[in-house]
Amino acid sequence: EMRSYLKRKFYAADNYSEITVAPLGRSSEFSEIFHVFLGSKEKHFDLYVYTKEDGIYAVRVLAQTAIIEAIVSEYEKFNEAQKREFEQRTDADIINLKLILAPDKELMEFGKQNLAAFEKIYELYAGGESERAKAEIKSLHLSHAETSGKRFMLLIGGITDNSVGFLRVQDEADLPQMSPSEFIMIEKIAPNWYLFKTT
Known part of the structure; x- marks a missing residue:
């Protein structure tokens, strides 16, 4: 059911070289909660799928990461001198930002x-x-x-x-x-x- 959902929706399963679906747990409200990983060289998604007896109830992902992704993406384009200057000027912890997105x-x-x-x-x-x-x-x-x-x-x-x-x-x-x-x-x-x- 999840693979069919992915093909119909934004995530387009055919674009990913790695797709795994594994049980994550249960709760008092949901019959099963699944972890779905979609990965390719360019991007990845960790999705959390909440199901009830009649099907998929909700799909969640860590939200509001676009700003962090943009900062990391721009940083990766810098040469070493630019990276040092950016880190000194902004006091940014790029390793922390990469961990958030990992x-x-x-x-x-x-x-x-x-x-x-x-x-x-x-x-x-x-x-x-x-x-x-x-x-x-x-x-x-x-x-x-x-x-x-x-x-x-x-x-x-x-x-x-x-x-x-x-x-x-x-x-x-x-x-x-x-x-x-x-x-x-x-x-x-x-x-x-x-x-x-x-x-």
């Missing part, structure tokens, strides 16, 4: 590679050492950390409420439910740690 599979790998650093940041915040934690966050090219109830989040970034980051909970029961209106995807990378996107 495919989920790359973000999952980034998360797995940096789990020890994530835990260190979590422990620093828990111990009241927020300045040291902020330095660690910056070294990983992340934006900031925040807490919400029993959830600890390391934000990569995004535009307004369209964000991507890593979420830590001690108990899986404290995870938010996925929905088309807030946490559009949550995927486990290790015990207590998850990749997430919001809208």
Whole structure:
């Protein structure tokens, strides 16, 4: 059904060399939630498809990325001197912007590679050492950390409420439910740690 939907809609499945569809989870409202990856040399989409018994209910993607994509695209056209000047003049963190745009599979790998650093940041915040934690966050090219109830989040970034980051909970029961209106995807990378996107 999803492949047929893609052929009818904007995403035009025939333009992509890699298409994968994998279950992402369930929620109290939806019978299944799927992760659909569309990839080619030029572009990629990570889509989150919400289904009910009678078919597809909603399709979501990290929104409002066009400005970030434009900045990264222009930056890639610069020579090395221009790149240095741009970074000094704007204080932009291009690695951070690229992480925001990265495919989920790359973000999952980034998360797995940096789990020890994530835990260190979590422990620093828990111990009241927020300045040291902020330095660690910056070294990983992340934006900031925040807490919400029993959830600890390391934000990569995004535009307004369209964000991507890593979420830590001690108990899986404290995870938010996925929905088309807030946490559009949550995927486990290790015990207590998850990749997430919001809208």
